[in-house]
Amino acid sequence: MNNTTRIAAAISRLVLSSDSAPISLTQGALLLLRVVLGTVMVHHGFDKLDDISDFAESYVAAIGIPFPIFFAYCAAITEVVASPLLALGFLTRPAALGLFATMLVANYHHILTSGFFIPSLELSLLYAASFAFFAIYGGGKYAIDTLIAKALDKFLSVPAGVDAIAESVKVTINK
DSSP states (O other): OOHHHHHHHHHHHHHHOTTOSOHHHHHHHHHHHHHHHHHHHHHHHHHHHHTHHHHIIIIIGGGTOSSHHHHHHHHHHHHHHHHHHHHHTSSHHHHHHHHHHHHHHHHHHHHHHHOSOHHHHHHHHHHHHHHHHHHHHOSOTTSHHHHHHHHHHHHHOOOHHHHHHHHHOOOOOOO
16 A cells, blocks of 8 residues: 555545544543533523522523522522533533533423524523533543542552452451
């Protein structure tokens, strides 16, 4: 096979294969997505907190959720706290799960008020799908969660010689 054929094959694999990107590039893309999602989502929580009673009446009470002020605060605080956590990759799964839950309620609101009208649903659907992904996948390689997990693994790991010593020393208990 000549060099031109090899280059063409490599380009074809890169363009057509879904898993051919280098891991660092894939993880970098996940970092970018996480940071953008967290950054643009946080303002939704601050908007809710600006006029919590209007949000509670217009959105929460409108779909029949009891205690609308309480749940409006829950949604706003979730968005204000969980969005930066997602962007940092710290407690990524719980943060994404909380944000996913708020987007499920937002989708329910849009369906009740507008039906399956895509322009009103699309943003909350995209947010929900993205948050569901991070709730399942986690923060990725470039997340604070990963640094903490690696540090814990290193701290909690058993030194290599300890397993050998444990195997050589067997205690038998006789009844």
